[in-house]
């Protein structure tokens with residue numbers, strides 16, 4: 435009977451955290467839609483596909499996650515981390531960062547690797563550029579931003595890269611195409627400019643493209659190879 439009670443309490447505790455997390459996500463989506471970009475966190479299938487670049491080598495890597503939110507992808511990265519990896523978690527939003535830290539305090543993979551995890555609260559544009567990353571997993575909703583900011587962030591990601599850095603990021607399937615048709619002129623022009631910018635970059639850097647249908651809104655994940663300019 436004691437075992438059943440313990441399992442029940444554990445189940446309720448997990449459920450409470452999940453509900454709190456969903457609530458924070460929805461509230462931040464409503465109050466900061468431009469930077470949050472979605473109503474729900476990424477699914478486990480999206481998290482798996484976004485972290486594919488981590489698994490291309492067995493040697494230790496420097497990993498950067500940009501826009502961790504409530505940690506849907508962070509927990510997958512922590513699960514896959516190997517000895518010697520160093521992991522930086524960058525998140526702009528103070529409430530997301532607080533929720534994430536609370537969640538990770540209960541996470542066994544985090545407990546195992548926490549000496550090698552660094553939290554940075556603030557925009558990726560302000561990250562120090564002293565040591566390059568091997569893998570960057572970025573969830574910034576680029577289609578919500580101005581072209582100037584998108585260019586600024588990609589330039590920054592370039593400066594955070596080494597000789598062979600893999601960057602994964604995503605966009606909602608069809609979002610640019612839909613907006614190019616139904617949006618007002620100014621918004622449409624912004625979408626077209628971002629479309630052009632990402633296509634040009636893809637021309638030089640695309641490694642792979644994958645669609646994940648099992649997500650609240652299906653997403654297309656791009657993997658780019660970035661090289662820090664000499």
Ligand SMILES: C[S@@+](CC[C@H](N)C(=O)[O-])C[C@H]1O[C@@H](n2cnc3c(N)ncnc32)[C@H](O)[C@@H]1O
Nearest residue numbers: 469470475476501502503506526527557558573
């Ligand atoms: C679409 S949510 C993704 C959250 C989470 N990675 C997931 O997949 O569920 C985008 C996240 O990027 C963060 N973000 C937006 N702009 C950022 C920036 N310039 N620097 C760091 N984080 C940023 C937002 O606060 C938000 O948590």
